[in-house]
Amino acid sequence: VQLQASGGGSVQDGGSLRLSCAASGRTVSNYLMGWFRQAPGKDHEFVASITWSGSTYYADSVKGRFTISRDSARNTVYLQMNSLKPQDTAVYFCAVKREPPISYAKTSYNSWGRGTLVTVSS
Helix, strand or coil: CEEEEECCEEEECCCCEEEEEEEECCCCCCEEEEEEEECCCCCCEEEEEECCCCCEEECCCCCCCEEEEEEHHHCEEEEEECCCCHHHCEEEEEEEEECCCCCCCHHHCCEECECEEEEEEC
16 A cells, blocks of 8 residues: 655644545555654654544544544545644654554554655744
């Protein structure tokens, strides 16, 4: 599976961005699709994931502000990010793994896209 993320950019504190990640090479039915991020000098951090059936999971730091969704017909996962904060600044990566089980660990995901940079200024 090849993954291509897009939609990053620079916004002010409180702004919004929508990230997209398109999968190619095969359909991602029965795959868990997730987003991770990596801030400067830090390790990858789980952000959100969504199952084939539409169940969603979020890191506590983004609950209520970010929404993950997927369009199975387009083999695409989205991350709507609202009320962005400077601490959300990071490179965002999409990744997939076969279901089950659900996982928040980056080592469980076996296909990764190139990251897209999100910068939130105060």
